[in-house]
Amino acid sequence: MDLHGLINVKEGWIDRRIFWDQDIYNLELERLFARSWLFVAHESQIPKRGDFVTTYMGQDNVVVARHSDGGIRVFLNSCVHRGNRICFADRGQTRSFVCNYHGWAYGTDGKLLGMHEDTHYEGWIDKSKWGLRNARVSTYKGLVFACFDSDAPSLDDFLGDYRWYLDIILDQCDEGTEFVGGCVKNMYDSNWKFGAENFAGDSLHVGWTHNSGTQSITYGKQVSELMPVDPQSFHANMNGHCWEGGLDGIGTLALLSADRPCITEYYQARRDKMAKRLGELRAKRIFGSVISATVFPNFSFLPGIATMRAWLPKGPTRIELRAWTLINSDMPDDVREAVRDACMLSFAPAGLFEMDDGENWENATRSNEGVITRQGRLHYGLRTGTSRNDDPDLPGNISRPMYSDVNQLAFYQRWLDFMSAPTWADIPKVR
Amino acid sequence: MTQAPNATHLEQMVLWFEINQFYTREARLLDAEDYDAWLSTMTEDIAYWMPTRETLFRKEEKELDPQHMNFYKETLTSLRVRTYRLKTGTAWSENPRTRYRHLITNVEVETGNAPSEYKVGSNFLIYRNRLERDECWMVGTRDDILRRGDDGSIKLAKRTILVDQNSLLSKNLNVYA
Numbered sequence: 001m002d003l004h005g006l007i008n009v010k011e012g013w014i015d016r017r018i019f020w021d022q023d024i025y026n027l028e029l030e031r032l033f034a035r036s037w038l039f040v041a042h043e044s045q046i047p048k049r050g051d052f053v054t055t056y057m058g059q060d061n062v063v064v065a066r067h068s069d070g071g072i073r074v075f076l077n078s079c080v081h082r083g084n085r086i087c088f089a090d091r092g093q094t095r096s097f098v099c100n101y102h103g104w105a106y107g108t109d110g111k112l113l114g115m116h117e118d119t120h121y122e123g124w125i126d127k128s129k130w131g132l133r134n135a136r137v138s139t140y141k142g143l144v145f146a147c148f149d150s151d152a153p154s155l156d157d158f159l160g161d162y163r164w165y166l167d168i169i170l171d172q173c174d175e176g177t178e179f180v181g182g183c184v185k186n187m188y189d190s191n192w193k194f195g196a197e198n199f200a201g202d203s204l205h206v207g208w209t210h211n212s213g214t215q216s217i218t219y220g221k222q223v224s225e226l227m228p229v230d231p232q233s234f235h236a237n238m239n240g241h242c243w244e245g246g247l248d249g250i251g252t253l254a255l256l257s258a259d260r261p262c263i264t265e266y267y268q269a270r271r272d273k274m275a276k277r278l279g280e281l282r283a284k285r286i287f288g289s290v291i292s293a294t295v296f297p298n299f300s301f302l303p304g305i306a307t308m309r310a311w312l313p314k315g316p317t318r319i320e321l322r323a324w325t326l327i328n329s330d331m332p333d334d335v336r337e338a339v340r341d342a343c344m345l346s347f348a349p350a351g352l353f354e355m356d357d358g359e360n361w362e363n364a365t366r367s368n369e370g371v372i373t374r375q376g377r378l379h380y381g382l383r384t385g386t387s388r389n390d391d392p393d394l395p396g397n398i399s400r401p402m403y404s405d406v407n408q409l410a411f412y413q414r415w416l417d418f419m420s421a422p423t424w425a426d427i428p429k430v431r
Numbered sequence: 432m433t434q435a436p437n438a439t440h441l442e443q444m445v446l447w448f449e450i451n452q453f454y455t456r457e458a459r460l461l462d463a464e465d466y467d468a469w470l471s472t473m474t475e476d477i478a479y480w481m482p483t484r485e486t487l488f489r490k491e492e493k494e495l496d497p498q499h500m501n502f503y504k505e506t507l508t509s510l511r512v513r514t515y516r517l518k519t520g521t522a523w524s525e526n527p528r529t530r531y532r533h534l535i536t537n538v539e540v541e542t543g544n545a546p547s548e549y550k551v552g553s554n555f556l557i558y559r560n561r562l563e564r565d566e567c568w569m570v571g572t573r574d575d576i577l578r579r580g581d582d583g584s585i586k587l588a589k590r591t592i593l594v595d596q597n598s599l600l601s602k603n604l605n606v607y608a
Contacts, residue, residue, distance in 0.1 A: 089488045090597070182499030184483055186599035212522035216515040259508060320598055325500055341504060345512070350502055350604035352516055358602030359524035362565075 001027075003420045007412045012381025012405060014412060019191040020368040024419075025316035032297055032418045033058030035149040037158045039299035039310055040064045040074055042324065043142050044178035045091065050108060053091045055322070056312045057146060062135065063087050063097065064144060065108040072139070074146040075110030075132040086132070090183070110134050141170035142177050151424035160430075161395035162241040165293065168282050169303045172274050175329035179308075180340045186349045188319045190361035192298055193415070195311040195319060198357065199292045199300035200242035201235050201407025203227070204382075206290070209360060213352035217345065218258050226251040227290040231400060235387065235407040238396035239431050240414025242407040245291030245303075252304030253288045255346070260338040266331065281393055296414050301326070306339050307347040317365050323348065380405040380412070397431075447540050450551055450577065453585050458533035461607055466514035469607070470507065474578055474588040479505040481592040481608065502604055503592070524605075530560040531606060537572075547579040548588070555608050559601070567601040569594055573608060 001023065006015040018024055038057045041064045045053050052065040054077055061077040063086075079086050079099040086097040086106055096113060098105045103116025110132035115121065135146035138155035140163065145155050152158065159166065170177055188195075198205065206214075207223040214223045233246040250264075257264040267274075267288060274283035287303060294300040301308040309323040325343045327336050346353045368374045383404035387397040399406040414431055421427045453472070460469040473479075481503040482495045497504070505513070516522050537554040557569040576589035592608045 088486065089491070090486045092488050092491050180498070180500055181496055182483055182485065182501070184500050184502070184599075185597065186601060186603075188602045190602070209523070212516045212519040215519045215521070216512050219512075259512070323500075337498070340498075340500065341509070344501055344504065345509060348500070348502065348604075349599050349601065350513070352513060355603040355605050356522070356524045362602055 003416060007409075007416045009409050009413050010384065012379065012384040012409065013377040014380050016368045016374050016376055016378055018412075018415075019193065019365055020316055020374060022316055025313070027419055028313070029058045031421070032415065033313070034060075035147070035152060035418060035424060036297055037138070037145040037147045037152065037155050038297075039143060039295065039308075040146045041072075041144040042177070042179045042308075042326070043072070043139060043144060044329075046072065048093065050093045050095055051091075052087070052094065052108065054087055054089065055310070056320070057135065057148065058313060060148075061085065062146065063110070063132075064146070067108045069109075072137050072144055073109045074135040074137050074144075075106075078132070079104050079106075080112065080130050080132065081115075106132055140166065143170070149424060153424075153429075158239070159241065159295070161238050162243075162295065164282075164395045165236065165241075165243045166295075167278060168287050169301065169326060171277055172270070172283075172287075173277075173328050173330045177326055178329050180325040180327060180336065180343075184323045184344075184348050186321055187314075188321060188358050188362060189317055190319050190358070190365045191317060192311040192313040192319045193411075194361035194364055195309075195321065195357075196294050196296075196298050196300060197408045197411050198361070199302070200237075200294040200411045201244045201402075201405065202292075203233075203244055203290075203402045203404075205360075209356045210353045213346065213356065214255065216352050217255060226255055229401065229403070233289075233400065233402035234394065235399045235402055235404055236394055236396040237387070237407045237410035237431075240296030240411050240417075241294070242296075242411055243291065243293045243396075244402045244407055245286060245293075246289035246402065247285045249285045249288040251288070251290040252302070255290070256305065256339075256342040260342055262335050262338050263342060266335045294411065296411065297418075302347065305346055306343045309347075380409055382406075384409060443540070446549070447538065449585065450540055450549065451538055453577070454535045454538065454553060457587075458535050461533050462531045464517060464528070464531070466517070470510055470514065472587055473507060473510075474580075474586045475507055477505070477507050477510070477587060478589045479503055479510060479592075480590070481594065484594065484597055486597050502594070502599070503607075527562065529605060530558075532558045533608075534558075545578075549577045549579075549585075551575045551577055557606060557608060559606060569596070569601075569606075569608070571595050571608060 006018050040055050041053050046066040049066050049068050052063055054063055062074050063077050064074050067073045077085050077087050081104050082101055084099050084101045086099045096105045105113045107113050112127045112130045135148045137146050230246050236243045253264045271284050291303045298311040306325050307323055308326050312320040314320055325340050327339050383406055387399040387406050389397045391398040417427050482501045534556040535553050539552040541550040552574055554572050559567040571594040574591045577585050578588040579585055
């Protein structure tokens with residue numbers, strides 16, 4: 001397969017087969033998802049020893065558990081005896097995981113502890129060699145990431161300068177952040193990259209796709225009033241991680257606050273305090289603007305709206321979307337509830353914004369079933385080649401304004417880096 | 432049928448009929464996207480909640496937590512905001528329209544806390560079909576509080592909706608139960 005023929009960053013086009021072909025998808029699972037650091041949980045979901053959640057890394061089901069030593073372990077959710085799942089709950093609290101099939105039991109670190117009628121096994125198994133495969137685990141300010149590739153760089157290196165942007169939502173106060181309880185999950189018949197690239201840089205769909213949602217939630221305002229075409233608004237990307245947004249500091253908060261003024265009041269009262277941690281630019285001009293972001297490859301979020309989500313691949317044309325709501329731990333109850341409700345009103349399956357996205361991505365995916373349709377290219381040529389990495393204020397590759405395909409192409413360039421590289425050593429360190 | 436205190440069998444049948452008519456009309460309004468008429472069947476203090484359904488081990492099953500994320504947790508104000516979407520004329524993904532069908536069954540009526548309140552359970556099957564072959568089936572149950580107003584009419588005061596799915600098997604929830 002000529003992978004380099006699928007993405008043309010210079011000319012700004014993409015081959016439609018990357019949204020459809022099973023072979024390309026299989027390679028994504030091996031070269032992208034099995035190699036990359038992937039978001040698996042927020043620490044607040046598993047505060048106590050024995051707490052666990054289950055999730056997916058690529059299509060590999062994993063358990064994310066707080067072990068008895070207080071550390072977090074991530075391991076495959078599949079018994080080493082016949083392969084059955086060892087845990088069927090979304091979350092819970094346990095001392096061990098016992099397989100339903102033959103009673104093989106594992107600790108919260110994935111180590112094999114024993115099995116039903118274990119006297120039969122005396123002399124036939126070295127339990128220390130038959131634990132569940134563990135992933136590397138690392139956290140960044142509450143977010144837990146895991147990686148199955150021992151050659152991958154550290155999480156800090158993987159995120160690189162993108163941490164400067166992540167801090168805008170993760171480091172607003174001493175108390176840190178947490179997830180609202182629960183998780184909203186739903187299924188799309190779409191390729192996973194449509195979600196990831198949309199949050200990476202698709203400012204232009206907002207005014208059109210989300211016109212109805214914006215008018216509803218703001219009692220008649222147009223998107224352009226909340227998200228003015230500002231020449232200083234920007235796309236920022238580094239190593240495929242993307243951030244796009246404005247500098248007005250208020251667009252998103254205005255969107256959320258029509259019926260919930262306590263959200264804006266909470267943030268405005270803390271701007272000066274936030275500025276001591278993050279500086280004026282991040283605390284007062286960036287945060288609060290209309291922003292969307294994707295951590296490469298499949299973890300996206302909207303600062304202010306507070307949704308965080310993983311686009312979990314289930315095949316070339318299927319996604320499970322898992323979404324959470326991020327709040328500051330110092331938020332009073334009324335603000336927590338207002339943020340949760342505003343988040344569910346905008347970005348959940350019944351959300352006034354999200355509803356329209358799923359419909360678009362499903363049909364953008366499905367049209368590629370046509371063999372002639374699939375031969376065509378898709379235009380990603382808006383403001384290609386306009387990014388520079390010497391901005392005095394903003395780290396990363398910066399392009400202005402935010403209305404472009406620059407971040408999307410950076411995402412696909414990184415996708416190509418991973419897909420075409422036989423090993424981690426072949427993946428460029430800096431993009 | 433549950434034996435309600437101080438009510439004759441015949442009175443219960445009349446009440447059951449009245450509530451069935453209420454639900455059948457409500458289903459028709461939802462199928463027709465007549466949301467203004469639908470909202471007029473609710474009390475001003477309506478609490479409309481559709482939690483997510485977690486998969487938990489039996490020992491950890493608890494009451495559903497209203498503080499958790501959800502599909503809907505609405506007041507009359509937020510339902511007005513949501514249903515305004517179609518009036519904007521720019522909800523592109525609703526054009527052409529979705530074909531909706533609400534089937535309501537297993538209606539079970541108990542008297543509520545107050546003489547003018549009824550605690551009513553019902554099950555639903557909601558079918559959605561879009562474009563050529565988009566399909567979504569949703570089965571679940573509803574726990575309602577219906578309240579009789581001064582004018583004698585019944586209104587919906589509280590609804591808790593449980594859909595029998597963990598991961599919602601649909602790209603969206605452009606529908607109410």
